[in-house]
Amino acid sequence: MDGMELRASNVARLDGGTFDVLIVGGGINGAVSAAVLAGRGLNVAIIDRGDWAGFTSSSSSNLAWGGFKYLENYELNLVRKLSLSRNRLLKAYPTNITQLGFMAALDHSSPFPPWLAALGSSAYWAIGNFQTHRPQMVGPEEIKAQEPVVDITNVRGGIEYYDAYLRDNDSRFVWNFIRQSIEAGATAANYVELLDATQHGANWNVALQDLETGTEFELTAKAIINAAGPFVDGLNAKWENQTSHRIAYSKGIHLVVPQLTENERVLAFFDDTQRLFYVIPMGRRSVIGTTDTRIQTPFSEVTDEDRDFLLEQINSRLDLEVPLTKGDIIAERCGVRPLVVPNDGDDRENIDWTKLSRKHEIDLDIERRIVTIFGGKITDCLNVGEEVADEVEKLGFVLEPDQEDWFGEPSEEVRNDFMRQAKRMKLDDLRHKKGVEPLSERLWRRYGRRAFAMLDEIRENPVMGEDILASADYLRVELHHAARHEMITHLEDFMLRRSKIDLVVRNEKIREGDGLAEVSRILFGDKSDDKLGQYLAKKDALSA
Ligand SMILES: Cc1cc2nc3c(=O)[nH]c(=O)nc-3n(C[C@H](O)[C@H](O)[C@H](O)COP(=O)(O)OP(=O)(O)OC[C@H]3O[C@@H](n4cnc5c(N)ncnc54)[C@H](O)[C@@H]3O)c2cc1C
Structure with a gap:
């Protein structure tokens, strides 16, 4: 399965599906809400019209x-x-x-x-x-x-x-919550936009569009979580949802x-x-x-x-x-x-924004069955998750007890086991570069439990343990993993958000050699030329 297949299977589950909650927005606030609610037993759908964490986060x-x-x-x-x-x-x-x-x-x-x-x-x-x-x-x-x-x-x-x-970037941190929510049973798709939502009795009928194919489809949800970040006010206005706060x-x-x-x-x-x-x-x-x-x-x-x-x-x-x-x-x-500012009719022009607080607020409309998350910081994400769960319970959903297993890294024991295996196969000696973080630590940090399977793949085929792009610390095996598990729809999703290659490697270096073409081939198979062309055209437009 490649990243696009993973996405396509999730879009197919959204189409015509019935969910407890639909979360609109896959920045940190939406991602953490999906992780906690799916982790505590709800049937969750989450969408973003761009890539995960493609906007503020x-x-x-x-x-x-x-x-x-x-x-x-x-x-x-x-x-x-x-x-x-x-x-x-x-x-x-x-x-x-x-x-x-x-x-x-x-x-x-x-x-x-x-x-x-x-x-x-x-x-x-x-x-x-x-x-x-x-x-x-x-x-x-x-x-x-x-x-x-x-x-x-x-x-x-x-x-x-x-x-x-x-240590890695904010968007990879957000992605980990999305991944965690998928593992807990959530249905998640990037590049899907909410077009409209109307409430009928206890349910919301939601019109969505797959921005990759242009196909429009619908789903039903009992409640909506508006986690659209800078766009929350627009969605609330569309639904005529009165809130005590705005952005x-x-x-x-x-x-x-x-x-x-x-x-x-x-x-x-x-x-x-x-x-x-x-x-x-x-x-x-x-x-x-x-x-x-x-x-x-x-x-x-x-x-x-x-x-x-x-x-x-x-x-x-x-x-x-x-x-x-x-x-x-x-x-x-x-x-x-x-x-976040109070929605008290005060003109935005009069706000002294440098003094505005960086706190978050969560508004609940019990009748409309909408939870809106305003503002906040990535730092506050665990509190946001817990507070969203509390608000959702007020809507009558019964959540499983919070075991706090919807966030965090695997235990020290699991890590030690991974490090033992990496040591036995001399992973760090093999790939040691002076002044660079040992490979075992890097793989563990980025992938946690999933890094075990990478060791297997490198053992079976040492080519998997080679760097794929000059000047970027990424192994071939990581690309294969990303292709299968990280819902990468455009090359930029990988280069800028799942990894930070676009942030730390100069444009000219990225284009040197065949590495980038191979990255695109691993991620997109027979669509690789198109995806590579789109990515390069966007980069050219940005640098112009
Ligand atoms: C310059 C800067 C520095 C910061 N530094 C820090 C820091 O160091 N530490 C920290 O803790 N916080 C920091 N923050 C704050 C933090 O980044 C933000 O508060 C947080 O990322 C907001 O997340 P969000 O999920 O609310 O919004 P977003 O990340 O913007 O997510 C909202 C998502 O909703 C999607 N969306 C909107 N409308 C629709 C629709 N109709 N259909 C589908 N999807 C839709 C958007 O595509 C978007 O991806 C910083 C912010 C900025 C701007």
Whole structure:
């Protein structure tokens, strides 16, 4: 079975099907809802009109964090909640979510002196139940000694505090929830759009369109979960569903550039508008971001002004031999934060969006049988899942007890067993590259239990253990796995979201040799030429 067959079989199950709930939107909020509800016994359908995590949930900073900077707005409750969620994620995903230091260098124009920032970081540490390493105050020389790339000419001092990040990217994290929901019995299809939904008695009749074939079809659901992120208001308006909250949009961009520091640590600075921005590790690259710009629609793109702003800010804070230019940008990300505001008739123009909270809200309309998820953070996903389950129970569904088995990595025992097998076959000796994460750890992190089958395949056919694309850490066996299990419909789904190859490898490098053509052949069989052509045309259009 290839990725398209997996999708086609799920579309066939949606067509004419009857479900307890239909979840509209396969970003983090929809994915986590599908995982918890299917895991607790409901008959779940989930759709997205793009790829899984194809919208906001693939544009984040990849951080699982308590939100130190929200202390500036005295949002103690939010910071407490997010810090506890971060702690839970760190425990549940020991190899996928890693604690890392944030070294903040404060200059004379920073809004806080180092001593006050140090006090704040201690409070932040306490709010997070002291579960991370202890924060500390650092002098300019200490900053220079640890991070020679930082220009300390104007630096008064700084702090190092701790949070966490997703080692692979946000969209792969979201995909894992979709995969988990499918394994628990959910029916899931990407590239399927909700066109219309009408309520008849206790049921919703829902009109959908398969955007790959153009075919329209229907299904029936007893309840709808509106997890459409920046598009929730549009769907609610269409259904004449009155909600207590609505969405305001804030655009944020990131620039991926060559690695600026070899340490696995975030560098934090205040920009000229006194807003914090970061240099975040992404494998052998660094990611600079983000920005916070009020916009009026969910659609956005990186502008020259955005690029110039971030490059100027970072160049004036780093000691680089040659300043970064647009030519150094390997990839860009642009996303719209769906920020939740009260639906009290206040004009959106009057909202001070920089002060808007990053919390989430869940509205329930018992009569219409609609649950809407507004806003939120990837960090808060387990809480969102649990709260959605509570709301769904209020609709009269009886859920199985929560065994908390709808999230997290397999146990330490299973991991040890995998590592023993990998060691016995000398997997890491075979493929050892200096300074690169051992292969066994990489496979375990990305695939968990499914990595066992990969060891079998490599044992049977050593060609499966070879790299498939120059400069990208992907083995042939991983491609075969992706083709069978990861619902990849377009080449971009793999290159940008299931993997992060498009983010970290330069365009020219990706096109070198026959690797890309082989990737397309493994994923799409006899459709590979078309899929490759579409992918390259899109990339050309973007770079133009
Ligand atoms: C720049 C930036 C940085 C961020 N950094 C972080 C961070 O570091 N850590 C963190 O925790 N959070 C971060 N966030 C916040 C986080 O990314 C978002 O809150 C989260 O991704 C929103 O997820 P969602 O599921 O609500 O929306 P989305 O991911 O946008 O999902 C909604 C989905 O609904 C689908 N959809 C809409 N209408 C339809 C329809 N009619 N039919 C079918 N499908 C439909 C869309 O295609 C879309 O995929 C960041 C956000 C941004 C923008």
